[in-house]
Amino acid sequence: MKFRSALATLSAVLLVAYSASSTLAEEQGVSEAGHAPLGSTAALVVSCSGCHGEGGRAIVSLEGLSADDIEARFLMYRRTTAGGSSMHRMARGYTEEQIRLIADYLGRKP
């Protein structure tokens, strides 16, 4: 009996602990999904704000650009062999898939 009740308490505790942690995770937007603040795309996107800012003066503000606009420009930087700017040189370090994820994350939501 004693063993069973201990086991019951343990499962209850585990359940509560699990739900408590997932509640915290939800509160803080924690998930593995690409667009979550702690997801893999968020970590990629933090490279952008050092130059492109979050509003205000920047090297080309991305404000108001759609995901498609951002993707098209980024891809053009990546493709152009003649381009010598810093963005040309950096764009070559990103895959098309990464560029799509970044553009989706930063693009103006319709």
Next chain:
Amino acid sequence: MSVSRRQLLASGLALSAGLSLPRLARATRSAKLVVLGGGFGGATAARYLKRLLPSAEVSLVEPNEEYVSCPFSNLVISGLRDLSAQTFRYDALSREGIRVVRAMATDVAAASRTVTLSTGDKLPFDRLVMSPGISFRWDALEGYEESVVQAMPHAWKAGSQTVLLQQQLKAMPDGGVVLISVPPAPFRCPPGPYERASLIAHYLKREKPRSKLILLDSNARFSKQPLFTAAWQTHYSSMVEWRGASDFGGVTRVDAGTMQLHTDFDVERGDVINVIPPQQAGEIAQRAGVADATGWCPVNAISFESRLVPGIHVVGDATIAAPMPKSAFAANQQAKVCAIQVARLLSDLAPQATTLANTCYSYTTAETAISVSGVYRSDDGNFQNVSGAGGMSPADDQSGLAAREAIQAVDWFSAITRETFG
């Protein structure tokens, strides 16, 4: 969370030693996060941690009320910019709920997860992010000690030293000699000494055209070397001379009394002497045990957790992050990635490798700049260049890129300081 839940959790801890419960339980109370150092790395880390974990208690420990930015300080030295345009406060961070603690961290006890402050107070932490910047190795260059920095300013931590060097240049007679001593790599801002030489030459050319500038360099080659060399040739002709390690340019002894720098074979007398001292990670890094025998801090490139002391993360100039340079851009970037990984760890998610980037702009005149960029992966816990990406501005500038990069640099400064300090 209700009290009964807390109690249930507490009893669970007792019952389930060896399970993963303690970590989950710890994450459910508000985490205590401490950041040391309010520069580009530390201030950014504090802001991102608070943004990602709003319920966490985030403290930023910084002894100074204001931060003076090293990027763009070479423009101040050459009289092109006011120091106030480089000076930032932490008011925005306070408004965001970050506890800004005006004190020096004097010790870090990793075992008890406590930071001791110069005020005597102790700050407990669940995770610590250190962005201690650099300190000078006073023992590494004969004759160079703290009392010498008035006669031979370093101006490698911006502020009063920046202004002092500017004033000395202003007071120097036409026909004078300016010496810049460059320490062995690694040091903060790899292209910095050469940008400084360019902008001082820009000032001399206009105000004191019979003067000369000599770089005495402990290194055989340097950042953006072909571009700087070409710019010196184009804009300053014979005014700038660079003497590298293969020409025994490295300074071995300084004499503040006679205003002389000694190399292995020569002695140079200067009217203005800028000694950029040999460097290592900020002092608290040595005391916390996160610096190795090189004086710098080895970190896991994915999480920025110290390889020497678990629970402590290190970002910015203090880290061993090559090929990422010791730049403000890198510090800001590393701080953001580090904050995400710390938040993941506190949420019981494993840190994830990512792609990082860097660009450093350097002015070659008041109106032209050059840049070097890199893209990096952190996959195996070490930083690696992404091949095919990065590199310098093109040497053959037919499109007027140098003029555009001078403007991009201003916009970069504006964006990154707003992101860092609000």
